[in-house]
Amino acid sequence: MVNGTVKVFKAALAATVCLAFVSTAAYAQQAQKPQQQEQEAIAPEHLQAAKNAVQAAKVLDTYDNMLPLIADQTRTLFVRSNPSAAAEIDEVVNTIALEMVEQRAQLNNTIYRVWARRFSIEELNQIAEFYNSPVGQKFSEIGQELTALSVGAGKQWSDRISTQMVSQAREQLKERGYID
Numbered sequence: 333m334v335n336g337t338v339k340v341f342k343a344a345l346a347a348t349v350c351l352a353f354v355s356t357a358a359y360a361q362q363a364q365k366p367q368q369q370e371q372e373a374i375a376p377e378h379l380q381a382a383k384n385a386v387q388a389a390k391v392l393d394t395y396d397n398m399l400p401l402i403a404d405q406t407r408t409l410f411v412r413s414n415p416s417a418a419a420e421i422d423e424v425v426n427t428i429a430l431e432m433v434e435q436r437a438q439l440n441n442t443i444y445r446v447w448a449r450r451f452s453i454e455e456l457n458q459i460a461e462f463y464n465s466p467v468g469q470k471f472s473e474i475g476q477e478l479t480a481l482s483v484g485a486g487k488q489w490s491d492r493i494s495t496q497m498v499s500q501a502r503e504q505l506k507e508r509g510y511i512d
Contacts, residue, residue, distance in 0.1 A: 374445060374448045374449070378448050378453050378456075379445070379448050381448070381456035381457055381460070382444040382447040382451070382456050383444045384456065384457070385447060385456040385457075385459040385460040385463070386440075386443055386444055387460075388459070388460040388462075388463035388464050388468070388472075389459065389460075389468075389472055390473075390475075391443060392440055392443065394476075395436075399429055399432060399433065400429070402429075403426065403428075406425050407421055407422060407425045410425070
């Protein structure tokens with residue numbers, strides 16, 4: 333019985349790995365197209381509408397901790413290899429991180445362009461209008477929490493359904509004499 337369950341899980345794992353590989357390859361191909369498109373010219377009013385929508389939706393807030401996190405990871409990397417130079421490493425990494433702060437504008441502009449390529453000016457104005465409304469502001473404030481809770485709910489459901497499917501499949505396969 334355990335051997336049959338192991339085989340089922342191995343098959344499921346193999347299918348998941350194949351699906352992940354195919355999905356990753358497809359995503360990589362799709363990701364190249366938008367990058368090429370983002371380099372094309374966008375009308376200033378369209379870019380401004382995208383900027384207004386992105387800022388109203390507080391999309392950029394997600395990236396506020398990125399540079400400090402990268403600095404911490406860099407600091408940790410070098411301190412591990414030379415703990416006695418921790419103070420100097422800290423000074424160097426902090427200096428470099430502060431120099432890189434102005435590069436954040438590149439990320440913001442790329443995000444504005446991503447939005448401008450996918451929404452019309454009218455749609456962007458509607459998005460900004462929504463996020464500037466009381467309900468839109470609330471949605472923006474709790475959006476990450478909602479996403480986390482939704483992902484958690486999906487995981488719980490998936491785990492429950494997976495267990496149920498394995499159990500039912502085991503039962504039917506046992507009845508048909510394919511497993512013990």
